[in-house]
Amino acid sequence: MTATKRAADSLIILIIVLAIWQALHQMVGDTALPSPGVTLLYLARFLPSERFFENAAATLTSFIYALFIAYGLGLAIGVWLGAHRLSGAVGEPLLVALYSIPKITLYPVILLIFGLGISGKVAFGALHGILPVALLTMSAIRNIPPVYLKVARTLHLSKRQAIFTVLFPATLPEVVAGLRIGLTVTLLGVLLAEMFASKRGLGFLIINAMQLAQSEEILTVAIVLFVFAALANSLLLWVEHRLHHRA
Amino acid sequence: MTCVGTIRLAVVVGAIGLLELCCRLEFIDYRSVIPPSEMATSLIRILSSHEIYPDIARTLGVVVIAVAISIVLGFALGLLIHAMPRVRQALDPLLATYYAVPIFIFYPVMVAIFGLSIIPIVLIGVATAAVAMIIATLNGLDRVPRVLTKVARVHRMGPLATALRLKLPAAAPHLFTGVKLAVSYGFIAVIASEFILAPAGLGRDIADAYNDFNNRKMYALILLLLIFATVVNMALHAWDQRWAERRGVRSS
Numbered sequence: 001m002t003a004t005k006r007a008a009d010s011l012i013i014l015i016i017v018l019a020i021w022q023a024l025h026q027m028v029g030d031t032a033l034p035s036p037g038v039t040l041l042y043l044a045r046f047l048p049s050e051r052f053f054e055n056a057a058a059t060l061t062s063f064i065y066a067l068f069i070a071y072g073l074g075l076a077i078g079v080w081l082g083a084h085r086l087s088g089a090v091g092e093p094l095l096v097a098l099y100s101i102p103k104i105t106l107y108p109v110i111l112l113i114f115g116l117g118i119s120g121k122v123a124f125g126a127l128h129g130i131l132p133v134a135l136l137t138m139s140a141i142r143n144i145p146p147v148y149l150k151v152a153r154t155l156h157l158s159k160r161q162a163i164f165t166v167l168f169p170a171t172l173p174e175v176v177a178g179l180r181i182g183l184t185v186t187l188l189g190v191l192l193a194e195m196f197a198s199k200r201g202l203g204f205l206i207i208n209a210m211q212l213a214q215s216e217e218i219l220t221v222a223i224v225l226f227v228f229a230a231l232a233n234s235l236l237l238w239v240e241h242r243l244h245h246r247a
Numbered sequence: 248m249t250c251v252g253t254i255r256l257a258v259v260v261g262a263i264g265l266l267e268l269c270c271r272l273e274f275i276d277y278r279s280v281i282p283p284s285e286m287a288t289s290l291i292r293i294l295s296s297h298e299i300y301p302d303i304a305r306t307l308g309v310v311v312i313a314v315a316i317s318i319v320l321g322f323a324l325g326l327l328i329h330a331m332p333r334v335r336q337a338l339d340p341l342l343a344t345y346y347a348v349p350i351f352i353f354y355p356v357m358v359a360i361f362g363l364s365i366i367p368i369v370l371i372g373v374a375t376a377a378v379a380m381i382i383a384t385l386n387g388l389d390r391v392p393r394v395l396t397k398v399a400r401v402h403r404m405g406p407l408a409t410a411l412r413l414k415l416p417a418a419a420p421h422l423f424t425g426v427k428l429a430v431s432y433g434f435i436a437v438i439a440s441e442f443i444l445a446p447a448g449l450g451r452d453i454a455d456a457y458n459d460f461n462n463r464k465m466y467a468l469i470l471l472l473l474i475f476a477t478v479v480n481m482a483l484h485a486w487d488q489r490w491a492e493r494r495g496v497r498s499s
Contacts, residue, residue, distance in 0.1 A: 006337070013334075013338060065463070086251070094258065096484075104435050108453060112280070113279045181463075192349060221352075222348055234344075
C-alpha cells in the first residue's frame, strides 16, 4: 500500500516537472528549450547510437579510475587521521579548508599539468572525491563509542579480531555515507574536466552541444547523467540504510 | 599559538616551500606551474594596477546576490516542503541526487532566454545553491524539539510567527550549515558560468589568461579566488564556532 502510494507520489512529481518544462518551452520557444516530447524522441534515437556509446564509455572509464583513486587515498587518509590523534588535530582543519575551496578554479592547472587526455579527467575527478571520503572516514573512526573499545579489551581480542569484529563494523555506516558522497562528487569532477579539458566523454558532448546551441542534446545528456547518478546513489543509500538497521 | 597550530602552520609553509623548491629546481615545468612566490608578486602587481577591480566587484557581487536569494528562497521552500510530508517524501530522491548533475550545464539555455547579462549567472547560482539550503532547512526542522511546536500552539502563534520566531532560531545550527554550503555552491556555479560564457568577471579573466598562455596572470587570479574562498569559509567557520560556544555545545 505505502509502496504504491509512494510510487504514485513520485509519478505526480514527474508529471509536474514535465508540465513545468512544457510551460517553459511554450514561453521561451524551441531553440532555447525544446519540449519534453521532442527531447524524449531525441533520447530514444540518441541512446542506441554509437556516439553515445563511445562517449559514455570514455566517461565511465575515467570515472571508475578516478573513483578507485579517490576511495583508496580517501580511506587511507581518513584512517590515518582518525586513528592518530595528533595528525587528526593538525590535518582536519586543512582538509575542511581544502574541501571548501571551489576546485573548479583549479581546472586550468590540471589541464596544464595533465593535458587533454584521460589522466587529467581522472586527476580532477579524484581531486573532488578524496576529501569527503577522508573526512567522513576520519569522523567515523573518531566517533566509535569508547565502550566498544573497552569491550574488545575485556574480551582479550587480538588486534586483528578487534579491527574486523568491532572497529570495522562500527565505522561502516558512516564510511559508506562518505563513499556515497565521494561517488557523486567524483562523477561531477570527471564531467567538469570533460567539459573544459577533453575531447571525449559526456561532459564534452554537453559543452559541444552548448557551442552548437543544440538544447535537445544538452537536456538528453543531462537526463542520462541524472538517471545514472540517481541509480548509483540510491544503491549506496540502500546499503547505508541496511547497515544502520542491522542488529 | 598552540602546539597543534604551530605544526599545522609548519605543514602549510612546508608544502608551499616544497612547491617553490620543485619549481625553482625545474622538477616541475615552468609552463605548467609557476613558483608560488611569482604567483604572489604577480597578484600584487595586478591588484596595484586597479584594472581588475571592476571584474572582482562583478564576480563577488553576483555571488552575494545569488547566495542571498538562495538562502531566503531555500529557507522558505524548506518550510513549505517540511509542512507537506507527502510532497517531501516524493521529492526526497530528487533532492538526494540533485548535486550529481552539474546544474550549470543549463547555463547556455538561460543565456538563450535572458541574454548575456548577469541574470543567467544569478539564476544558475540560485539553482545550484538554493537546494543545499532546502536540504539543510529540512534537516534542521526535523530536529526542532516537538515541545516547541506545542509551545507555539499553546501561545496561539500563527504559522508565520511560528516559523520566524520559533523554528528559525531552533533550527539555526543546521541552517548555518546550509548557508555555508550555499556560499560554496554559489561560488562554484558563478565561476563555472563565467568560465563557459560571460562578458566579464574573474572566471572570464582566468579563462582568457589561460587561452593567452599568460600563466603569471592566470595563477595570480586563481590564487586570488582561492584566498577569497578560504577567507570567507574561515570567517563562517569562526562564526559557527562562536555560536556553538554560546549555546554551550561543543561543535565538532
